[in-house]
Amino acid sequence: MSTRTTANSVEEPTPKPGRLRRSRPGSSSPSSDGHATASPRRRRLTGDKLLLVALGVPGAVALLMFHYLPLLGNVIAFQDYQPYLGISESDWVGFSNFSFLVDGNPEFLNALKNTLILTVIQVVLVFPIPLVLALVLNSLAGEGLKRTMQSILYLPHFLSWVIVVAIFQQMLGNAGMLNTFLVQHDLPIVHIIGVPELFKGLITSQAIWKDAGWGTIIFLAALSRIDQEQYEAAAVDGASSWQRLVHITLPALKGLFILLLILRLGSSLSVGFEQIILQQGPVGLEASEVLDTWVYNNGILGGNWGMSAAVGLVKSVIGVLLVIGANKLAHVFGERGVYEK
Amino acid sequence: MEDATRPAGTRSRRNRGKRPVWMEKPHPLTQATKAIVLAISVLLVIIPFWSIVATSFADQQTINASAGGMVMWPTGFTLDAYSAVLGGGVVTRAVIISVSITVIGTILSLATTAGLAYWLSRPGAIGAKPVLMLLLGAVLFAPGIIPSYLVVKQLNLLDTFASLILPVLINAFNVIVMRAFFQELPQELFESAAIDGASNATILVKIVLPLSKAVLAVIGLFYAVAYWNAFFNAMLYIQTTDKWPMALVLRTYVVNQTTIGGDQVSAGEALPPQLSLQMATLVIAIVPILILYPFLQRHFAKGVMIGAVKG
Numbered sequence: 001m002s003t004r005t006t007a008n009s010v011e012e013p014t015p016k017p018g019r020l021r022r023s024r025p026g027s028s029s030p031s032s033d034g035h036a037t038a039s040p041r042r043r044r045l046t047g048d049k050l051l052l053v054a055l056g057v058p059g060a061v062a063l064l065m066f067h068y069l070p071l072l073g074n075v076i077a078f079q080d081y082q083p084y085l086g087i088s089e090s091d092w093v094g095f096s097n098f099s100f101l102v103d104g105n106p107e108f109l110n111a112l113k114n115t116l117i118l119t120v121i122q123v124v125l126v127f128p129i130p131l132v133l134a135l136v137l138n139s140l141a142g143e144g145l146k147r148t149m150q151s152i153l154y155l156p157h158f159l160s161w162v163i164v165v166a167i168f169q170q171m172l173g174n175a176g177m178l179n180t181f182l183v184q185h186d187l188p189i190v191h192i193i194g195v196p197e198l199f200k201g202l203i204t205s206q207a208i209w210k211d212a213g214w215g216t217i218i219f220l221a222a223l224s225r226i227d228q229e230q231y232e233a234a235a236v237d238g239a240s241s242w243q244r245l246v247h248i249t250l251p252a253l254k255g256l257f258i259l260l261l262i263l264r265l266g267s268s269l270s271v272g273f274e275q276i277i278l279q280q281g282p283v284g285l286e287a288s289e290v291l292d293t294w295v296y297n298n299g300i301l302g303g304n305w306g307m308s309a310a311v312g313l314v315k316s317v318i319g320v321l322l323v324i325g326a327n328k329l330a331h332v333f334g335e336r337g338v339y340e341k
Numbered sequence: 342m343e344d345a346t347r348p349a350g351t352r353s354r355r356n357r358g359k360r361p362v363w364m365e366k367p368h369p370l371t372q373a374t375k376a377i378v379l380a381i382s383v384l385l386v387i388i389p390f391w392s393i394v395a396t397s398f399a400d401q402q403t404i405n406a407s408a409g410g411m412v413m414w415p416t417g418f419t420l421d422a423y424s425a426v427l428g429g430g431v432v433t434r435a436v437i438i439s440v441s442i443t444v445i446g447t448i449l450s451l452a453t454t455a456g457l458a459y460w461l462s463r464p465g466a467i468g469a470k471p472v473l474m475l476l477l478g479a480v481l482f483a484p485g486i487i488p489s490y491l492v493v494k495q496l497n498l499l500d501t502f503a504s505l506i507l508p509v510l511i512n513a514f515n516v517i518v519m520r521a522f523f524q525e526l527p528q529e530l531f532e533s534a535a536i537d538g539a540s541n542a543t544i545l546v547k548i549v550l551p552l553s554k555a556v557l558a559v560i561g562l563f564y565a566v567a568y569w570n571a572f573f574n575a576m577l578y579i580q581t582t583d584k585w586p587m588a589l590v591l592r593t594y595v596v597n598q599t600t601i602g603g604d605q606v607s608a609g610e611a612l613p614p615q616l617s618l619q620m621a622t623l624v625i626a627i628v629p630i631l632i633l634y635p636f637l638q639r640h641f642a643k644g645v646m647i648g649a650v651k652g
Contacts, residue, residue, distance in 0.1 A: 052541040056460025059453035062510040067479040073488030160570030166595040167389045180410025235363040312485035
């Protein structure tokens with residue numbers, strides 16, 4: 001009964017299923033002929049279906065409000081948006097906010113350059129590491145040892161970027177563990193944090209530290225699906241362990257690897273926003289500005305709303321095109337992609 | 342799905358960790374390389390944690406002994422840093438705020454996600470198709486920074502705790518995972534219950550939820566970790582220092598190394614060393630994750646795989 005009361009309070013326009021249920025035993029009353037009994041039955045079903053919708057509506061509303069309503073906010077990309085005027089009062093300026101695309105805006109080009117360099121470094125360096133780690137973990141015979149290793153290696157994934165950045169500072173900063181060690185042994189200290197030239201390397205090593213272990217999960221799952229008899233048959237035929245790796249394991253993982261790679265390329269324009277914004281101060285914008293941080297710094301901090309929204313809009317559109325393109329590519333390679341054909 | 346939680350499970354179950362008969366003894370060099378790769382990876386994770394915890398318990402002498410930097414081998418042990426940051430002041434307030442947001446946010450997220458997933462999982466539900474498309478669209482592209490900010494501003498949510506929950510209330514991917522799980526439950530149960538006159542709500546409460554404890558646990562934990570870790574939205578939407586969650590306190594006092602003054606913590610006449618205060622704050626931010634971690638670990642592989650297979 002309790003569920004039905006909540007139903008009434010949540011969904012007002014429904015024809016009150018609770019009362020209908022109570023009215024049904026009264027079918028002996030003169031007013032209820034065959035038609036009348038059928039009607040509440042149908043209405044109860046509809047009410048129940050509406051109740052189902054009502055259960056989902058709060059979530060759907062949140063989705064609309066905070067995922068789709070912002071899409072409308074993109075109109076300020078075509079405005080000289082002033083926060084005190086709002087969207088309705090601000091002047092419309094056509095495509096002038098998009099001039100950064102053609103006039104060689106140095107800040108934009110710098111942000112784009114840094115973004116693409118970081119993407120390339122991360123694809124080349126970050127990407128294969130989980131695969132290697134997964135192969136090593138998978139070859140461990142002891143189940144207990146493997147579990148322990150996994151537990152330790154997955155852990156950094158669950159720490160926030162603030163914590164990861166803080167940890168790196170305490171390890172590699174000028175007063176960090178590494179330099180404390182060097183000082184104690186009368187060695188010159190090394191400056192790693194806050195050096196523009198090393199910034200991209202630092203970002204990449206943080207990404208590796210945080211997610212390389214976690215990245216092994218998907219490879220380990222794929223490895224566990226390889227039929228062990230294949231290995232056995234190959235070994236009986238005299239294949240060495242290296243040959244088994246090259247001819248059985250790696251081909252079995254190829255599809256997954258290509259899929260993950262394509263997906264990563266699909267998000268080429270997004271590289272670690274939180275991670276970078278936290279560390280921009282000491283290294284300066286030239287080395288550290290990427291598209292997302294530029295949108296934030298230029299728009300929300302700098303008050304250059306229209307243009308930043310335009311950059312964000314272009315970035316989202318290219319991002320969607322890249323994901324769709326990446327999926328097409330995955331389909332060409334005979335993979336499933338994120339969605340089916 | 343079992344395979345995901347125990348990779349290579351079939352082999353190990355048969356042999357209990359012993360090498361299969363057909364496998365030759367590995368070359369010592371291969372073994373050594375593997376051992377080194379694993380040892381280095383594991384140490385790279387453990388050493389920072391160890392050092393942070395050790396430094397948070399250190400007194401001034403210990404820190405001086407390590408040239409004012411991070412401590413590896415604690416000689417003096419004191420809880421002063423913890424009693425200072427947890428006895429009142431910025432960190433204590435941030436802990437209370439972050440814990441409240443995590444608890445309330447996780448409950449709301451889980452309830453709305455389960456409701457939405459249930460709606461979309463029932464065959465023939467009204468309006469399910471377009472909403473499912475919206476959901477997939479939301480997985481494919483994220484709203485921009487500036488439009489999201491404008492929406493929160495227009496709704497007068499700037500500088501409120503609601504701005505840390507509502508914009509991230511629903512994670513579309515989590516809904517899809519949960520819907521996939523609901524769809525894999527034996528549908529005959531629902532049918533027979535419906536024939537017996539059970540309403541959709543009764544089916545949800547009496548059948549679906551009790552059978553879905555695993556997926557509720559995984560998704561709840563993912564939401565909880567996300568709320569606890571949330572930094573970007575807090576940076577974007579929270580302006581008053583009094584409303585800072587842990588992430589902003591960490592950024593200011595640990596990442597940016599702003600000095601923690603005596604009036605910002607509850608210290609007696611002697612303020613513990615800055616480094617210990619900072620590390621104690623960092624440890625406090627990590628501990629909830631460590632507490633959740635064993636639960637997370639039991640379930641996350643499963644959650645990840647449901648998403649990967651059905652997503």
